[in-house]
Amino acid sequence: MRIDIITVLPEMIEGALNCSILKRAQDKGLVQFGLHNLRDYTLDKHRRVDDYPFGGEAGMVLQIEPVDRCISHLKSQRDYDEVIFTTPDGEQFSQKTANELSLLENLIILCGHYKGVDYRVREHLVTREISIGDFVLTGGELAAAMIADAVVRVIPGAIGDEQSALSDSFQDNLLAPPVYTRPAEYKGWRVPDVLLSGHERKIAEWRLEQAHERTKRLRPDLLGR
Numbered sequence: 647m648r649i650d651i652i653t654v655l656p657e658m659i660e661g662a663l664n665c666s667i668l669k670r671a672q673d674k675g676l677v678q679f680g681l682h683n684l685r686d687y688t689l690d691k692h693r694r695v696d697d698y699p700f701g702g703e704a705g706m707v708l709q710i711e712p713v714d715r716c717i718s719h720l721k722s723q724r725d726y727d728e729v730i731f732t733t734p735d736g737e738q739f740s741q742k743t744a745n746e747l748s749l750l751e752n753l754i755i756l757c758g759h760y761k762g763v764d765y766r767v768r769e770h771l772v773t774r775e776i777s778i779g780d781f782v783l784t785g786g787e788l789a790a791a792m793i794a795d796a797v798v799r800v801i802p803g804a805i806g807d808e809q810s811a812l813s814d815s816f817q818d819n820l821l822a823p824p825v826y827t828r829p830a831e832y833k834g835w836r837v838p839d840v841l842l843s844g845h846e847r848k849i850a851e852w853r854l855e856q857a858h859e860r861t862k863r864l865r866p867d868l869l870g871r
């Protein structure tokens with residue numbers, strides 16, 4: 647899979663893509679990232695990529711030309727399945743979206759800008775608009791990094807133990823059960839006996855029960871989905 651990210655702040659994303667599981671996934675050849683500085687695609691001699699909005703509102707708006715030039719350049723190299731735009735008024739990102747996107751070959755993620763982009767970008771160049779939640783970030787960079795992270799970790803082989811991505815919270819609309827490690831007792835706080843019993847069926851039953859109990863208590867909305 648290939649993910650190309652278009653941004654005015656590549657340095658804000660670079661670190662997130664180059665450590666831990668995302669770094670390992672690149673090293674294993676499971677994903678290739680391209681980071682593209684929008685300023686490299688402007689024809690403006692001062693490398694400006696935004697301008698005042700028509701109609702006279704406050705704030706600057708990303709111009710369509712550098713965005714179109716960058717996307718056209720990428721599309722001349724390969725076909726893309728989606729051109730995603732990160733914006734607080736997009737569809738809500740979820741585990742289901744991450745799973746879906748992980749099956750695609752090539753993605754572009756265009757990072758939103760704090761005041762917005764020329765709406766023609768959204769009308770003509772973008773195929774999908776995604777929000778990571780009902781709050782406003784200063785730009786779409788952190789959202790793009792989060793989407794890339796959530797997508798890449800579910801690519802088979804990205805996580806050492808393949809089972810573990812499948813047993814994440816949200817994979818079956820259930821929160822994950824608690825996990826513990828040694829020591830079995832610390833300051834008198836004990837790990838549940840069943841986990842020490844070695845009884846596989848009982849452990850599996852306990853985990854499922856715990857997942858249901860935690861979901862009912864903390865996220866009852868998931869159970870109706």
Ligand code: ADE
Pocket residue numbers: 732733734758776777778779780781782783784785786789
């Ligand atoms: N850009 C600013 N806020 C955002 C959000 N909540 N989701 C996606 N992109 C954004």
